[in-house]
Amino acid sequence: MTTHHPESATKSTPVPTSLFAAERSAEIVADSFAATPDPRLREILGSLVHHLHAFAKDVDLTVDEWAAGIRFLTETGHTCDDTRQEFIMLSDVLGLSMLVETLANPAQDRYTESTVEGPFHMVASPPRALGDSIDEAAAGGEPCLVTGRVTDADGAPVAGASVDVWQADADGFYDVQRPGEVPDRNLRGLFTADDDGRFHFRTIVPRHYPIPTDGPVGGLLRATGRHCYRAAHIHVQVSSPTTRTLTTHLFVADSPYLDSDAVFGVKESLIRTFAEVDDPERAAAHALPNPFRHVDFPVTVQRTGT
Ligand SMILES: [Fe+2]
Numbered sequence: 635m636t637t638h639h640p641e642s643a644t645k646s647t648p649v650p651t652s653l654f655a656a657e658r659s660a661e662i663v664a665d666s667f668a669a670t671p672d673p674r675l676r677e678i679l680g681s682l683v684h685h686l687h688a689f690a691k692d693v694d695l696t697v698d699e700w701a702a703g704i705r706f707l708t709e710t711g712h713t714c715d716d717t718r719q720e721f722i723m724l725s726d727v728l729g730l731s732m733l734v735e736t737l738a739n740p741a742q743d744r745y746t747e748s749t750v751e752g753p754f755h756m757v758a759s760p761p762r763a764l765g766d767s768i769d770e771a772a773a774g775g776e777p778c779l780v781t782g783r784v785t786d787a788d789g790a791p792v793a794g795a796s797v798d799v800w801q802a803d804a805d806g807f808y809d810v811q812r813p814g815e816v817p818d819r820n821l822r823g824l825f826t827a828d829d830d831g832r833f834h835f836r837t838i839v840p841r842h843y844p845i846p847t848d849g850p851v852g853g854l855l856r857a858t859g860r861h862c863y864r865a866a867h868i869h870v871q872v873s874s875p876t877t878r879t880l881t882t883h884l885f886v887a888d889s890p891y892l893d894s895d896a897v898f899g900v901k902e903s904l905i906r907t908f909a910e911v912d913d914p915e916r917a918a919a920h921a922l923p924n925p926f927r928h929v930d931f932p933v934t935v936q937r938t939g940t
Pocket residue numbers: 752754801802864867869
């Protein structure tokens with residue numbers, strides 16, 4: 635058996651252009667996707683490859699660092715289950731969720747601003763009647779009335795709009811973080827606006843809360859000296875057959891962390907005062923103790939096709 639291959643050693647043999655070379659790595663790999671039938675998938679993969687390779691070259695990524703990144707992402711996946719979404723949290727703390735959400739909703743001067751959906755919308759909110767309380771645990775917290783009206787950019791009501799809300803409790807936890815301690819679907823509700831687009835429900839004032847820190851995302855925050863808190867908020871998602879779905883938050887004006895939210899979710903237009911109301915008659919009319927807090931959250935959504 636011989637290992638002598640004179641032809642392969644000649645200078646005239648062209649080097650296949652698909653062979654790996656660091657200086658052309660992104661082009662070579664992107665070319666491998668050139669026959670992708672879906673043009674959008676081809677575009678996304680090509681751009682991803684270019685940015686990923688540019689990143690590795692920019693920081694001169696070592697093999698150990700690459701392996702640490704793989705371990706981090708593996709651990710992130712292993713931390714996910716039916717009620718825990720560590721990858722969304724990772725996207726959130728990197729600001730990617732806010733960027734994607736904001737890019738998808740550019741005309742924010744005409745409509746209620748959007749913000750991240752977050753990792754806790756993984757169970758469906760139970761349908762409730764207008765005026766119902768979403769607080770089934772009654773385990774503390776300031777009673778609160780939330781009112782609002784869903785309209786389009788012309789001020790016309792969006793009759794029958796779905797208003798899906800979910801929030802943390804007075805200790806800063808979602809129901810899925812306290813299985814067995816609080817009723818399932820506590821502090822969640824799916825409401826149907828009336829013919830005038832109006833909705834209202836009872837709840838408690840949400841508290842600022844830490845995003846879960848017992849997984850790899852928590853480790854990332856600790857390693858970088860970042861805090862893990864989110865400003866107090868109620869998640870609101872508004873949809874209807876004739877409007878684009880709006881995913882947003884209603885932030886509590888006196889909450890800490892409004893200026894340093896761990897997932898960059900705060901927009902000024904979404905901050906509302908939860909005003910204290912001392913009015914026994916009004917409290918009784920809503921089956922609330924007196925005094926109570928009240929916040930009004932008018933929502934302007936975009937008609938599809940406009
Ligand atoms: Fe939240």
